[in-house]
Amino acid sequence: MIQKAVLIGINLNISGRERSMDSLEELAMLSETAGAVNAVSVLKNIKRIDPAYYLSMGMLEDIKGLVLSVNADIVIIDASLSPAQENNLSEYFDLNVVDRTRLILDIFAAHAKTAEGKCQVELAMMNYILPRLKGAYMMLSSTGAGIGTRGPGETKLETDRRKVRQKITHIKNKLKLAEKTRLLHRAKRDRQGLPTAAIVGYTNSGKTTLMRNLTGKGEKGEDKLFATLGTKAASIYDNNRGKKVIVSDTVGFIQNLPLFLIESFKATLEETAYSDMLLHVIDPTQKDVLYKSEEVIKTLDEIGVGDKEMIVVLNKIDLLSAERADFLKTKLERLMGKPVVLVSAKTGENKNLLKEKIFELLL
Missing domain, CATH: 3.40.50.11060 (GTPase HflX, N-terminal domain)
Structure with a gap:
């Protein structure tokens, strides 16, 4: 409806x-x-x-x-x-x-597609609901002052609180099992000596489209907020060097994102912690783009990965004038102290330039 x-x-x-x-x-x-x-x-x-x-x-x-x-x-x-x-x-x-x-x-609930993504959403929802349960019983508790009016409401409230806490524990256990599987995959990559790069950025900045353009794999990007919730990984190759890099997509950030939501999506954001490099994708067509890029950096600092090697990817240059693109590139380099590469994830412009920069810094 x-x-x-x-x-x-x-x-x-x-x-x-x-x-x-x-x-x-x-x-x-x-x-x-x-x-x-x-x-x-x-x-x-x-x-x-x-x-x-x-x-x-x-x-x-x-x-x-x-x-x-x-x-x-x-x-x-x-x-x-x-x-x-x-x-x-x-x-x-x-x-x-x-x-x-x-x-x-x-x-998040509408966009979660994988089993792990659905568990993460359910965990976030349970953490949100738990302190709000009392409101559901306020009317029952205050209908009268006699014996038998308050008791049932309080009993039901405590029962439901216990059920929610049990559900939270159950979901966390399922996520721990998924984490063990990811650790096995990660250990295999480590044994093979494969470097990794995680794509991060504000929601709807073009991360998924960039992932697809760089690797040829992944879902088609959508013009929606939080279209990607799970973690997806694929490889990019450098034929001249005979090397490859694993690239992973992550959930988008947004201003005023509560910390408990970040905690619930720890499994997805974990890719940033274990990666060797971050690709910070910025959409220059969004309003207040510099402030939003700072919000991403703030969130990265909060989860303890703000000091990682990083390439700032200024996306959607097909929608900018050359003067505007150069101005933003200079501004971002000065603000962040990181290399900035201009690309268009949609058209593929400068895709090879970005790949070269990734391999240059990682290898």
Whole structure:
């Protein structure tokens, strides 16, 4: 069923309004990727976060008017809500309210294709749901003050919490088995002395298309956020050197990606930790491209791989003027202190130049 969505952007800093608008536009893309129809978007400037509702009552009244005017089915807020805030807002609007994290989780659930990918999504979902279980029993617990009114609700709550924790343990055990299989493959590559490169970058920057262009294998890239969730590996060859390099694709990063989501996708991001080199793919047609590239570097630092050998791959140069491409190349080299290669993953332009740079640095 297609849902009609009202999108609420949040700006906690007046000077950061432009970036908040960019985040709201990104939320709109996430919403569309999840299958919703965006009826209206609005940015709210707030001075302080209300602990109960996140937004002030005056703002909530304005939003409720919008919800009624467009007959919306769902409200999506560009923030991370606490379980209490999410529950209170859903009751206030009398419809489903989701935050940025839950929206990303829904997209992950829709795009997970491998058994391991589905386990990773389920683990992330369970970690998200666990602190929110209490809201489901609030009404049952407060229906009366007599004997027998609170007890059953609390008992059911604890039972469900225990089930969720057991499920989390079960999923983690399955992921550990998958990890052992990956370690065996990795050990085999190590014995063969094969160097590895992991493709990283902001979501929808063209990583999967680049992977396919470099190796001739992998899925066809899609113009969607988080189209790739699992890890895929393939080889590139250098006939002159008689050598090959294993290249792996990884899940895309995004601003405000919660740490527990990164932890859930440890198996995918693990490829970056064990690789000899990172290929950081940047889409220069995205708004605020330098900020987004910094978000990727920040996430790489958080998972402990920010100091690895890296090539910055400035993608989609077929959509840029030569002057713009040269300007960005110079800017990125200065900002990141890494070699920058201009390519078009779509047309294959400079593909051989990138391959040569990979082998040159790795071998």
